[in-house]
Amino acid sequence: MKVAVIIVAAGRGHRVGADLPKQYLPLCGKPILQHTVAAFLKVPTINLIQTVIHANDQALYETAIGNLDLLPPVFGGDTRQQSVIRGLESLAMHEPDLVLIHDAARPFISPRHIEDIIAAAEEHGAVIPTLPVVNTVKQISGQHITGTIDRSSLARAQTPQAFRFKLIYMAHLRTAATTPLTDDCAVAEACGIRVTTVPGEDRNFKITTAGDLMKAEHMMKQQLTDIRTGMGYDVHAFAPGDQVTLCGVPIPHTAKLKGHSDADVALHALTDALLGAIGEGDIGVHFPPSDDQWKGAASDIFLKHAADLLHDKGGVIANLDLTIICEAPKISPHHDAMRNHIADLLDLAPNRVSIKATTTEKLGFAGREEGIAAQAIVTVRLPE
CATH class of the missing domain: 3.90.550.10 (Spore Coat Polysaccharide Biosynthesis Protein SpsA; Chain A)
Structure with missing residues (x-):
């Protein structure tokens, strides 16, 4: 039949x-x-x-x-x-x-x-x-x-x-x-x-x-009972330049971040956290730095790809928590723009996106202003 x-x-x-x-x-x-x-x-x-x-x-x-x-x-x-x-x-x-x-x-x-x-x-x-x-x-x-x-x-x-x-x-x-x-x-x-x-x-x-x-x-979310958490961490060193890109937002600074793509250390940490939550490896697996097509690429692409993989599995993002670690530049003036960019990129309510900044009290590479680090935790919901 x-x-x-x-x-x-x-x-x-x-x-x-x-x-x-x-x-x-x-x-x-x-x-x-x-x-x-x-x-x-x-x-x-x-x-x-x-x-x-x-x-x-x-x-x-x-x-x-x-x-x-x-x-x-x-x-x-x-x-x-x-x-x-x-x-x-x-x-x-x-x-x-x-x-x-x-x-x-x-x-x-x-x-x-x-x-x-x-x-x-x-x-x-x-x-x-x-x-x-x-x-x-x-x-x-x-x-x-x-x-x-x-x-x-x-x-x-x-x-x-x-x-x-x-x-x-x-x-x-x-x-x-x-x-x-x-x-x-x-x-x-x-x-x-x-x-x-x-x-x-x-x-x-x-x-x-x-x-x-x-x-x-509401009904769809009730079906998503497999709750998972992923953690991401990334570091990029400073290089000569006049701005850094964090969470997709250009911020004036006395240096830029060095990397194969746009070196957005914050979005890289978020991408790794999201990939980790769904068991899909890390950012280098999907976007190897040896591949010239990603040279200078906007890191929006990486985070959106990870979100698409989650959606393909029938899952949704519950919340993102990002911490940016640096002495400079100052993050707070750009907080809302960064938060809104991530929310728009992932089609999330802004209250599901948390962005914090801290220093290392002058200790370590971040304290010496040699670069910026970021760590992220992402919680997702998937069907069983």
Whole structure:
């Protein structure tokens, strides 16, 4: 049996109140769409994943998906129904037996639930996951109640909705010219197809508003129970120059720091701490000083790479604590700029970034003003 998935990601998602379409907004460091796709990639019985995106979102999509093994995306239409038809059309040449159609903004669908839906669709031909309506439902006119609706026959629809491929493809083609229908179950109903319900999952909610996004962020972090700590330390000597770069911020000084890259000792220590927390070696493994492509490179690149490795593992940064050790230059006037640069670089709240400075009371190489040292501790959260 060949199983395909269509992930509908062509909407604009204006109600979430962001500049980007909601499927591309970050959720614990990765786009919502990437979380959604990842859930389906974990199901071994799925053979094909077809995304349907907006024609203006190609660059956003490529950044969100990266190197994940998916079919090339197709562009959606003006309505969800038109977008699904285009996804079905693109899958027709592959002749799948079943197709699951899922909203991109539902990132919490579990692989086990997907498997249950596939099994039910194989048996019944058309399946929709639903949840009971638990609140009393009122009928209103303006600001006044006009009645109470019997909720015993009502259900809340979810996705993925699963069908025999030819069945739902023909149904979509037959209803394409009608008033747009809001989900694929409605398309099936309009063609007289009997749809079977299966229990849904409370966690499989659709991110629609800013409040939903906050809820999703909280839920995602609750899953990250593997808490790790990494430590980094680095030293760079002074050389003739007129400024040093610390935490990505240029600071006027009577010397510069000597190094193969921009010699940002603070970001180097942070990078090593982050790499250590996830067991990925040290900065020299990823950016060897013998490689000329890193000569003079901004250390932002190194720290961002370490953060990307963490995000690839499904993790997030809990906090960073950095101590810069030197007699000069004075760090405090630049503290806020340094802190904000790191927060922006790693997409963190500034209160998760701590930067301190100290001297060695004139002792050692730092006390003799021969260079600057930095040490960092980073705490990360990963899924078990």
